[in-house]
Amino acid sequence: MAKDVIIACDFSSAEQTLAFLDRFQGRKPFVKIGMELYYAAGPDIVREIKKRGHQIFLDLKLHDIPNTVRKAMAVLSHLDVDMCNVHAAGTIEMMKAGLEGLTREDGTRPLLIAVTQLTSTSEQRMHDDLLIGASMEETIAHYAENTRDAGLDGVVCSPLESPVIKSRCGENFITVTPGVRFADAAADDQVRITTPARARELGSDYIVVGRPITAAADPVAAYERCIKEFLG
Numbered sequence: 001m002a003k004d005v006i007i008a009c010d011f012s013s014a015e016q017t018l019a020f021l022d023r024f025q026g027r028k029p030f031v032k033i034g035m036e037l038y039y040a041a042g043p044d045i046v047r048e049i050k051k052r053g054h055q056i057f058l059d060l061k062l063h064d065i066p067n068t069v070r071k072a073m074a075v076l077s078h079l080d081v082d083m084c085n086v087h088a089a090g091t092i093e094m095m096k097a098g099l100e101g102l103t104r105e106d107g108t109r110p111l112l113i114a115v116t117q118l119t120s121t122s123e124q125r126m127h128d129d130l131l132i133g134a135s136m137e138e139t140i141a142h143y144a145e146n147t148r149d150a151g152l153d154g155v156v157c158s159p160l161e162s163p164v165i166k167s168r169c170g171e172n173f174i175t176v177t178p179g180v181r182f183a184d185a186a187a188d189d190q191v192r193i194t195t196p197a198r199a200r201e202l203g204s205d206y207i208v209v210g211r212p213i214t215a216a217a218d219p220v221a222a223y224e225r226c227i228k229e230f231l232g
């Protein structure tokens with residue numbers, strides 16, 4: 001299975017993003033485009049980055065009624081990205097609709113993964129605000145099983161959750177994991193963090209790395225360090 005480092009390009013304009021990517025003259029990084037950049041720069045920035053030869057994870061976390069998600073995914077399927085996502089909380093029916101919409105007429109489609117519980121949600125908030133009584137680990141494992149049952153390819157989760165998800169959903173079920181920091185760096189606002197090397201040991205398929213690369217004095221060197229530690 002493909003393993004890679006995905007750079008979270010959390011910039012607010014096309015100019016900033018392209019200037020950042022211009023620095024990478026060797027290996028073309030796999031890039032994550034999130035809501036901030038997509039809402040600022042629209043589908044054009046997706047097409048431009050794709051044209052430059054990068055793989056793209058379009059991280060828009062769709063969550064709506066099944067019919068709306070199906071139609072929105074059908075639109076996104078024409079953007080030729082490599083990975084998209086939805087919220088597993090939208091139900092199995094919604095995830096199936098998303099998968100249907102994303103599948104092109106010739107049967108090809110980008111990878112589709114689901115968010116289980118956001119890493120910003122604590123177990124306490126999940127109990128008190130969402131009225132979910134199960135433990136965080138059980139909730140995440142159950143949402144991952146729903147994702148697998150809907151036919152999706154994997155989930156976004158903490159690297160620390162990869163082992164339990166793989167054991168419940170199978171080794172081929174993809175885990176895409178943010179919350180990665182170098183051993184000698186600041187955690188920023190991330191709480192449950194691991195290093196790229198540890199994420200590899202825990203079985204992550206893709207690590208998503210933002211500020212440790214985008215805010216580094218030398219982003220290309222930081223990216224290469226990630227690749228070396230994660231891919232070995």
Ligand code: C5P
Nearest residue numbers: 008010118119178179208209210211212
């Ligand atoms: O800068 P940093 O490495 O913390 O960036 C991590 C990226 O992964 C951000 O784009 C963040 O929105 C995203 N993410 C996350 N936790 C999740 C899902 C996505 O940190 N559960």
